[in-house]
Amino acid sequence: MRVPVLVACFAAAALPAAAAAQVMATGEYLARMDADGDGRVSLSEYQAWMSYAFDGMDRDGDGVLAAHEQPGGRGPPLARAVHLARLAERFGRQDANGDGWLDADELAAPPR
Secondary structure (H helix, E strand, C coil), X not given: CXXXXXXXXXXXXXXXXXXXXXHHHHHHHHHHHCCCCCCCECHHHHHHHHCHHHHHHCCXXXXXXXXXXXXXXXXXXXXXXHHHHHHHHHHHHHCCCCCCCECHHHHHCCCC
């Protein structure tokens, strides 16, 4: 009976450390996305950061992911403009207070 109590105590003690690690990771993530260092992430900073994969896959640099440039070598073409519009939509859902910026709390929360 004592072993489950000890396990529960250790688990409870670990929760604050896990929460602190999450906050630290979110703060670091915000710092990396925040290109101008103002402590918040604008739509353009968000789109720039979140487009690294698109840019890497667009091997011919034409702004369109053709089927052969996509994972699995198939799929409809995806234009950069459509990709950016999708990111803007996600940004809007993540901007919980509607101020046009993402702070660390909004970055840590899943989009609504």
